[in-house]
Amino acid sequence: MSVFLTGATGFLGGYVTARLLELPGPALTLLVRASDRDEAIGRLWRALQFHASSDRFREWLHTRIRIVAGDITLPSFGLNHPDWHELACSIDSVIHLAATLNHRSEKLCLNVNLRGTLEVIRLAQVADADHGLRRFSHVSTTTVAGIRQDEVVAEDRAIEWDRSDHDPYARTKKFCEHMVTTLLPHVPRTIFRPSVVLGDSRRPETTQFDLVRAFAFFSRLPVVPLRGDDRIDIVPADYVADAIVALHGKTHPLHEIYHLTSGTGSETFSAIMTALCARPTFAPWLRSPCAWGVRRVSEWRGTQIGRVASLIRVFLPYMLANTVYDNRRVVDELGRRPPPFSGYCAELRDFALQHKFHYPYTPLLAADSAVMTTERVV
Numbered sequence: 001m002s003v004f005l006t007g008a009t010g011f012l013g014g015y016v017t018a019r020l021l022e023l024p025g026p027a028l029t030l031l032v033r034a035s036d037r038d039e040a041i042g043r044l045w046r047a048l049q050f051h052a053s054s055d056r057f058r059e060w061l062h063t064r065i066r067i068v069a070g071d072i073t074l075p076s077f078g079l080n081h082p083d084w085h086e087l088a089c090s091i092d093s094v095i096h097l098a099a100t101l102n103h104r105s106e107k108l109c110l111n112v113n114l115r116g117t118l119e120v121i122r123l124a125q126v127a128d129a130d131h132g133l134r135r136f137s138h139v140s141t142t143t144v145a146g147i148r149q150d151e152v153v154a155e156d157r158a159i160e161w162d163r164s165d166h167d168p169y170a171r172t173k174k175f176c177e178h179m180v181t182t183l184l185p186h187v188p189r190t191i192f193r194p195s196v197v198l199g200d201s202r203r204p205e206t207t208q209f210d211l212v213r214a215f216a217f218f219s220r221l222p223v224v225p226l227r228g229d230d231r232i233d234i235v236p237a238d239y240v241a242d243a244i245v246a247l248h249g250k251t252h253p254l255h256e257i258y259h260l261t262s263g264t265g266s267e268t269f270s271a272i273m274t275a276l277c278a279r280p281t282f283a284p285w286l287r288s289p290c291a292w293g294v295r296r297v298s299e300w301r302g303t304q305i306g307r308v309a310s311l312i313r314v315f316l317p318y319m320l321a322n323t324v325y326d327n328r329r330v331v332d333e334l335g336r337r338p339p340p341f342s343g344y345c346a347e348l349r350d351f352a353l354q355h356k357f358h359y360p361y362t363p364l365l366a367a368d369s370a371v372m373t374t375e376r377v378v
């Protein structure tokens with residue numbers, strides 16, 4: 001029996017997969033979007049090389065990893081019926097991370113987040129009917145709480161169906177939670193809601209640059225359209241992955257929903273800018289003109305400034321919300337708080353600038369690839 005994981009090739013999925021593999025435990029069955037086995041292994045290596053050497057990766061592949069090539073937007077992930085059924089009968093629990101984080105595309109959010117999650121739930125139902133599923137862990141987001149201003153949001157008060165959502169991403173992730181609780185009523189469930197996941201508190205490197213780019217941009221401006229005393233809830237990926245793995249493995253976690261956040265320990269923009277050695281003037285009265293300008297510039301497709309504006313257009317509403325998400329549940333159960341962003345943001349920004357917002361990926365050696373393709377791959 002194995003833990004079934006979706007989204008292992010993603011930023012957070014790489015952390016969760018590596019953390020599970022670092023600990024003794026059951027095998028992992030990883031759903032990887034790929035047209036053939038070599039591509040699946042190559043994509044997995046791309047996500048895991050941040051966490052492990054190629055030797056370690058090879059060892060994991062031999063001893064702990066089973067790869068299933070599939071796509072959550074296809075019926076039965078695109079597998080034939082016997083493979084789908086065999087998959088359902090072989091899993092002990094599910095960690096569902098796969099999603100689109102494209103905040104603006106209704107179509108992608110509908111297909112990947114809603115239809116994709118429904119397909120993962122369908123697999124879980126078959127597994128549960130066959131032998132009983134130990135746990136279904138769903139990785140959601142604090143954005144399910146909708147548009148908020150100046151609040152501390154607690155887990156059980158986050159979803160309000162008549163509240164407006166920020167965007168299609170937030171709306172569809174909110175409905176995913178609803179599907180999980182409605183369609184798996186008898187399965188032990190855990191819903192994880194990370195806030196903004198940014199960097200790694202233990203090292204400067206990252207593979208995900210979207211918000212780092214936005215912070216690097218703001219830290220170079222003489223004037224920023226923010227209030228210095230506003231807080232933003234940022235949490236490092238290593239803390240989020242530790243929490244998901246620890247709580248997914250528990251027999252009886254104390255709660256069903258956990259905010260994986262910095263909560264009331266979230267820092268202000270002033271504190272973050274100081275840590276970035278930036279001294280901008282905070283000019284909150286510029287919020288509306290700036291939002292208008294960002295909308296216009298984000299339409300300049302194909303230009304560098306247009307790309308930065310597109311990013312800021314997505315994140316600006318979250319940056320202006322001055323809302324944090326209560327994290328007492330996870331802190332009590334894990335016994336530690338997430339390290340503050342100010343403790344590692346300057347190194348993270350410097351790494352991103354030095355590497356021009358690209359991680360220096362190393363391709364798998366041809367020899368490694370030949371060894372690996374003989375392993376167990378559906």
Ligand SMILES: NC(=O)c1ccc[n+]([C@@H]2O[C@H](COP(=O)([O-])OP(=O)(O)OC[C@H]3O[C@@H](n4cnc5c(N)ncnc54)[C@H](OP(=O)(O)O)[C@@H]3O)[C@@H](O)[C@H]2O)c1
Nearest residue numbers: 007008009010011012013033071072097098099141194197
């Ligand atoms: N990053 C954050 O700041 C943050 C904050 C809160 C919550 N979350 C949640 O955390 C989870 C992981 O986020 P992330 O940052 O790791 O995102 P990511 O880097 O974009 O990874 C998304 C993962 O989903 C997979 N996926 C997308 N479409 C798929 C499909 N049709 N079939 C199979 N797999 C598919 C991707 O596979 P490919 O490699 O093939 O594209 C990738 O492995 C998501 O559920 C997200 O909502 C993230």
